[in-house]
Amino acid sequence: MKKGKDDMENKLKKILENAMAQIELSEQLDKLGDIKVSFLGKKGELTSLLKSMKEIAPEDRPKAGQMVNEARAKIEETLTTKRKEFEQAMLEEKLASEKIDVTLPGKKLAEGHRHPNTITLEEVEDIFIGMGYKVVEGPEIEKDYYNFEALNIPDNHPAKDEQDTFYITKDILLRTQTSSVQVHEMEKGKLPIRMIAPGRVFRSDEVDATHSPTFHQIEGLVIDKGITFADLKGTLQEFAKRLFGEDTKVKFRPHHFQFTEPSAEMDVSCFKCGGKGCRFCKGSGWVEILGCGMVHPHVLEMSGINPEEYTGFAFGVGLERIALFKYEIDDMRLLYENDTRFLKQF
Numbered sequence: 001m002k003k004g005k006d007d008m009e010n011k012l013k014k015i016l017e018n019a020m021a022q023i024e025l026s027e028q029l030d031k032l033g034d035i036k037v038s039f040l041g042k043k044g045e046l047t048s049l050l051k052s053m054k055e056i057a058p059e060d061r062p063k064a065g066q067m068v069n070e071a072r073a074k075i076e077e078t079l080t081t082k083r084k085e086f087e088q089a090m091l092e093e094k095l096a097s098e099k100i101d102v103t104l105p106g107k108k109l110a111e112g113h114r115h116p117n118t119i120t121l122e123e124v125e126d127i128f129i130g131m132g133y134k135v136v137e138g139p140e141i142e143k144d145y146y147n148f149e150a151l152n153i154p155d156n157h158p159a160k161d162e163q164d165t166f167y168i169t170k171d172i173l174l175r176t177q178t179s180s181v182q183v184h185e186m187e188k189g190k191l192p193i194r195m196i197a198p199g200r201v202f203r204s205d206e207v208d209a210t211h212s213p214t215f216h217q218i219e220g221l222v223i224d225k226g227i228t229f230a231d232l233k234g235t236l237q238e239f240a241k242r243l244f245g246e247d248t249k250v251k252f253r254p255h256h257f258q259f260t261e262p263s264a265e266m267d268v269s270c271f272k273c274g275g276k277g278c279r280f281c282k283g284s285g286w287v288e289i290l291g292c293g294m295v296h297p298h299v300l301e302m303s304g305i306n307p308e309e310y311t312g313f314a315f316g317v318g319l320e321r322i323a324l325f326k327y328e329i330d331d332m333r334l335l336y337e338n339d340t341r342f343l344k345q346f
């Protein structure tokens, strides 16, 4: 005798009750997955019940099938409802834990500052780039030849004493001046030249308010046919006006540098007192800014340039020196101490 529909109905009822109870008691979202598998999966209880359908009388099968389907739908629906409840609870918990008080004052971001040297250098570069110069760099570790010899400062020359530096070997040293970059640029053999070369230089000086064993210079070099001292004066006067203000006056004093002839030092009218004389310019009304001159014919020759055909001028300016003037800082050491209380003023 085949088992009847009633038997199946009883089983179904039990399965359904069991499923409902398990769903109701489940405490986590992932438990619902397990419950689904154990009732509706391939080997699930409801599925096996469906498989036993052949034991039911043919006329009862449609009804029994319908009941199983209804049970399946009921379990699925309850699972979905429960899942939504879990998800809602999780969302609420998340929202509660991430609650922010938008009325609290924000955290202040510490704003970085550029170093006065950097600001000054960029300003100088802008001025010369505007006049058609290119910015080049040379090595800080340099051969004696580039730092001295090719600049007309032979071995045993007293000028070498004034720029004593750190020697790595007898022939290799930390450069004392960016003038060495002039030689590198001339040796390339590409004329005309219109360059500035900023960079770090070294001297075996004691640290004080105006000296440091390492500081920075900006070198300038122009070589072309027909360059005269008038070009030098015009260029450097324009540079001074752009850097220190339109009213700045310049004055050239004769000087001596080995690699230029004639040579000069350029003073600018004191931008603090306008030239009347003050503590800043030590009463003179002028401050010394840079060294310059017409490139010595022998220096051109040594680097393979014909002085009969080409002439040029050069200049060298201390970066710290102009940064100190511009910002009215009276001690060079402040530029190197990295004290943020000082640096954040700029």
Ligand code: DAH
Residues within 6 Å of the ligand: 176, 177, 178, 179, 219, 220, 257, 260, 290, 291, 292, 293, 313, 314, 315, 316, 317
């Ligand atoms: N190199 C020189 C120094 O360190 C500065 C200088 C003077 C550079 C005259 C020049 C120049 O190019 O023409 O004292």
